[in-house]
Amino acid sequence: MLVIGLTGGIGSGKTTVANEFAKLGITLVDADLLAREVVEPGSSALVAIAERFGSDILDSNGALKRTELRHIVFANKDHKLWLEQLLHPLIRELMLSRIQSANSPYCLLVSPLLLETDQSKLVQRVLVVDVSPETQVKRTLKRDNSNAETIKAIMAAQIDRESRLNKAQDVINNDGGIDELKSKVLALHHQYLELSRVDND
Numbered sequence: 215m216l217v218i219g220l221t222g223g224i225g226s227g228k229t230t231v232a233n234e235f236a237k238l239g240i241t242l243v244d245a246d247l248l249a250r251e252v253v254e255p256g257s258s259a260l261v262a263i264a265e266r267f268g269s270d271i272l273d274s275n276g277a278l279k280r281t282e283l284r285h286i287v288f289a290n291k292d293h294k295l296w297l298e299q300l301l302h303p304l305i306r307e308l309m310l311s312r313i314q315s316a317n318s319p320y321c322l323l324v325s326p327l328l329l330e331t332d333q334s335k336l337v338q339r340v341l342v343v344d345v346s347p348e349t350q351v352k353r354t355l356k357r358d359n360s361n362a363e364t365i366k367a368i369m370a371a372q373i374d375r376e377s378r379l380n381k382a383q384d385v386i387n388n389d390g391g392i393d394e395l396k397s398k399v400l401a402l403h404h405q406y407l408e409l410s411r412v413d414n415d
Contacts, residue, residue: 216320222343225354241316245325
């Protein structure tokens with residue numbers, strides 16, 4: 215199975231790009247969705263989080279208040295490290311099983327932390343979605359109920375733009391419109407189909 219790692223900074227448009235590949239029939243293994251899965255109400259990870267940060271971190275349905283947790287961990291390195299050590303092994307385990315059960319010619323591992331963690335060892339190629347830092351902040355402010363300080367802290371915690379681009383085999387610049395993006399995805403899709411055929415020969 216050819217596994218393409220799709221990554222990019224916050225607000226770069228990873229999800230939009232991933233959805234375009236999904237429309238072409240490609241299996242997505244999305245780290246953000248898996249991160250939600252491992253902290254579903256009743257999970258041992260969520261119990262541990264509530265024990266550490268107090269029951270106020272849960273809403274009235276017992277679900278995690280993700281934005282609140284994000285504010286806490288990005289303001290404190292020890293909290294962030296503790297959370298990563300709890301969740302990353304659980305997420306990785308789920309990733310491996312989803313990659314193994316993928317049924318398209320290749321699959322996409324979509325992860326904002328692909329290059330910051332050992333998740334990069336699970337992929338054969340890295341595709342980076344790239345936009346300017348100004349675009350990142352603007353899009354994330356529009357999308358999330360976050361503040362500019364938290365967004366900038368997340369950007370600072372992610373690998374820097376230059377290093378990310380240096381590790382990429384493929385780059386999609388996403389400062390343009392949706393039609394331009396679709397044609398870039400389609401071109402890469404054909405390239406990946408070709409590569410997956412070579413892998414299987």
